[in-house]
Amino acid sequence: MSEEVTIAVDAMGGDDAPGVVLDGVAQALEADGALHVVLCGPAEVVEPFAAAHERCEARATTEVVGMGEHPAEAVRKKKDSSVVVGCRLVKEGAAQGFFSAGSTGACLAAGTLVMGRIKGVSRPALATVIPSPVRPVVMCDIGANADCKPAYLVQFAQMATIYAERIVGIENPRAALLNIGEEEAKGSQFAQEAYALLKEQLPNFAGNAEGGDILPAKFDVIVTDGFTGNVCLKTIEGTSKTLFKTLKGVMMKTPVTKLGALAIKGGLKELMAQVSPDTYGGAPLLGVKGALLVGHGSSNAFAVKNGVLTTAGVVRAGVSEIIAQTVAKGA
């Protein structure tokens, strides 16, 4: 039997909250008998749900951080918002992890300010599993740090490697630096400095990855600054979405193509699931004390379920503890 774990969940996070969040939490509780959830949100939302579900506790909150608010300011001011309360529950030990599909900025700010950085970590970083049809690839940073120093990337790579091994199940992950050429001397000054540091300090460093190497999964871990990582991740999502949409147009064109589409529908659905971010349910903020997963704003119940279960998995695998040991050793 799995270890008992308590995860705080933001009932108000995401475009379709609280509906899909509640459905997702219910599914996660059903799937994992050792999972406990503290549901954070308005009393009228969280209390009836908690009363109706085993292993679920309500934590009523009175404030909401809007998508348009300045994240750090909102986190400082709105101490009784679900995102701040969720992180505080982790800080105080009432939960071991927090999941939210709300504003990424607010989650990053709350994670860093409320849960706190692991000693020795320069900058917590947001990682994600790139949903490749070939095999999963972990990318870090995908947006927590728009401005980076080259040295940060060594820690990003260390943390993402741990996540790739312990959570995604990749053995001996090979980590690469996102760059604009294969050779060592290629790229911006930043990339060249990062290359030198990674080569010196990261045992599993495998060289430069180009943009075209990501989805074919030429490497297991891709490390980059949060600006490039975010652009890259959203480019992959936008490209997949546009191609599938256009493909749908091709298939719906005539009665004959419709018939043809019917024949490949099953396989196509499988492929679309493989490249859907919902499968992994969220992006972990690595380097904070405790587990924090940020879900896609467009998360459906399936994504929320997977996000909550993955957050529990991050706790059980001791990702934060391993990061603390690795980074302390590296420092």
Next chain:
Amino acid sequence: MSEEVTIAVDAMGGDDAPGVVLDGVAQALEADGALHVVLCGPAEVVEPFAAAHERCEARATTEVVGMGEHPAEAVRKKKDSSVVVGCRLVKEGAAQGFFSAGSTGACLAAGTLVMGRIKGVSRPALATVIPSPVRPVVMCDIGANADCKPAYLVQFAQMATIYAERIVGIENPRAALLNIGEEEAKGSQFAQEAYALLKEQLPNFAGNAEGGDILPAKFDVIVTDGFTGNVCLKTIEGTSKTLFKTLKGVMMKTPVTKLGALAIKGGLKELMAQVSPDTYGGAPLLGVKGALLVGHGSSNAFAVKNGVLTTAGVVRAGVSEIIAQTVAKGA
């Protein structure tokens, strides 16, 4: 009838040179009766071809710039290489444009060092037409300048806007800054400074574009530094390629799916052509005196044909002259 134009072509550029280059040049000469080509390369390659084709002149060269060489050094040393000779023909007025599917680095170096910058242009930049199935999008810079100052991006946007209007045929193109959020205050320090300058100086500035906005063609021109642009372009190419490859696997799985595939084959081919970089045949280096187009290393004869014809189009549209006027006016 079209204006007579002479384009120098690098016979040795690309993975499948000189075969596909010669085929592509022959197709371009056939398609455009006012096109003259000066074919640069080893005598045994270029002389028999020129003898067998009207409006084609041979220019024998004795050196070759290899893919592994340091571009600027190679350009300085190998003065009788096809890429240097091609650019020199433009400089001396014997040709008005140069096309090569060879090493991008060598083309950029030769373009800048031999053809020379247009007065007032801080940095020539490489643009490309992103092959979107929705409609074409011009992105600039895609790799000429890995390290940029925010001010460069204003000129990149001006030059790419001219290319979008005159060559791609987009009316009143809307230009956006590639960034990691829609709002003005989002992004790295670099992006925020670039935003302020673009807002102040670019009449057709339309705000921030995210990675997910590129392929859906939410904007006509996307401006960014050469590092991010190159990563982004290659990410789009790698994502499309991987998805089509996986889709092929789905379609070839069983006799039923194969039958289904047959029904949508025509539409799918059309879609693949829409997202193929071959359709536009090359990336223009904007800001140099004369027309210079760099083809994909994997160019086939169709791509070379389109690349040569587009180079002629850049000359006929007077893109360099318009850039000179616009930048001088802006300075």
